[in-house]
Amino acid sequence: MNIKFFIIFLLVSVNLTILAGEKNLGVYAGLEFKPAFISDEISIFSGSRAGVIFNETIGVGLSIYSMTFNNYKPNFFDEKLQTQPFLEYNYYGLELEYFFLPKNDLYASFHLFAGRARGNLNISDINIEDSLNYEPQYMNVGYFIVTEPGANLYLKLRDYYRIVLGVGYRIALNADLKFTGTTINLSDNKLSGLYAHVSVLFGSF
Numbered sequence: 001m002n003i004k005f006f007i008i009f010l011l012v013s014v015n016l017t018i019l020a021g022e023k024n025l026g027v028y029a030g031l032e033f034k035p036a037f038i039s040d041e042i043s044i045f046s047g048s049r050a051g052v053i054f055n056e057t058i059g060v061g062l063s064i065y066s067m068t069f070n071n072y073k074p075n076f077f078d079e080k081l082q083t084q085p086f087l088e089y090n091y092y093g094l095e096l097e098y099f100f101l102p103k104n105d106l107y108a109s110f111h112l113f114a115g116r117a118r119g120n121l122n123i124s125d126i127n128i129e130d131s132l133n134y135e136p137q138y139m140n141v142g143y144f145i146v147t148e149p150g151a152n153l154y155l156k157l158r159d160y161y162r163i164v165l166g167v168g169y170r171i172a173l174n175a176d177l178k179f180t181g182t183t184i185n186l187s188d189n190k191l192s193g194l195y196a197h198v199s200v201l202f203g204s205f
Contacts, residue, residue, distance in 0.1 A: 026053030028162075028203030034065065036170060037193030038089065039186070044069035045195075051095070053205060059097035063113060066090045074121070074184045080134055083123055089191070091117035091146045102205065105156045111166075113148040119177045119186060137180040144175035144191070156205075164199035 029050040035042055046068045051061020071086035078085060093115015101107045120141040150168020157163060172191035178184065 026056065026059075026204050027051070028053065028059075028061070028201045028205060030162075030199055030201035030203075032063075032065070032164075032197050032199040034195050034197040036195035038067075038072040038087070039074075039190040040193075041072055042070065043067050043072050043087075043089070045089075049095070049199065049201070051097075053099075056102045056205070057099050059095075059099065059109075059111075061095050061097070062092070063095050063115070064090075064092040074182075074186070076138075076179075076182045076184055078123065078136065081123060081136075085121040085123050085136070085138065087186070088120050088122050089117065091115050093146070097152075099154070102154075107154050107156075109152045109154060111148075111150055111152060111168075113146070113150075115146055117144050117146040117172065117175070117191075118142070119144070119175070119191065121179055121184075138182050138184075140180055142175065142177040142186075144177075144188075145173040147171045147173065148195070150195075150197075160202055160204065162199075162201040162205065164197075164201060166197050166199070168195055168197075169193070170195055 032047050032049055034045040036045055045065045047063060047065035049061055049063045051059050053059045067089040073084045073086045093113055095111055095113040097109050097111035099107060099109045118141060121138050148168050148170050150166050152164050152166035155163045170192055172188045175188045175191045177186035
C-alpha cells in the first residue's frame with residue numbers, strides 16, 4: 001500500500017478523534033481482512049477504516065484496501081523471467097453506514113463504499129534481480145472506480161471494542177485494464193465480485 005495513503009489515514013484518524021472530543025461524536029478506527037472474488041478466484045485484501053458516528057446511527061468514514069495474499073494471476077507467463085506476473089489491486093475512498101439498534105450487544109448495519117482503484121501487474125523482487133537489464137512492457141497502470149454495497153453484523157465485546165462480520169459485492173466501473181505485450185483484458189466483470197470481511201474496530205461508538 002502506498003505510504004502516502006497510510007499517512008493520510010493516520011492524519012484523518014487523529015483529526016476525527018479531536019473532532020469527536022469537541023463535538024461529542026462517536027469515532028472509530030481499525031483493521032479489516034477481506035476475502036474476495038477476482039475473476040472467479042479468491043484473493044485476500046487487507047485494509048484500514050476510520051470514521052465518525054453521528055447520533056449512534058450514521059457513520060461516515062475513510063477506507064483503504066490492498067490485495068495482500070493469494071494475488072490473482074492472469075493467464076500469462078513471462079518467458080524471460082520464467083514467472084507468472086500477479087495482479088496488484090488497491091483502492092481507497094469514502095463509506096457511508098447506517099446502524100440498526102446500535103445499543104444492543106449484537107446489531108446490524110448497511111454500508112456503501114465508493115472510491116478510486118488502481119490495477120497493475122507485478123513480479124517478485126527475486127525475479128527482477130535475476131534480470132536487472134530487463135524491463136517488462138506490461139507494467140503499465142490502470143485506474144477505475146469501485147463501489148461496494150454490503151451488510152454487517154457488529155458484536156459488542158466492550159464499549160470501545162467491536163468485531164464486525166460482513167458480506168457484500170464489489171462493483172468495478174470503467175475498468176478496462178490492458179497490459180502492453182499481453183492479451184490480458186481485465187474488464188469490469190472480472191474485477192467485480194462477492195466478498196466477505198472481518199474487522200476489528202476500536203473507538204467510542
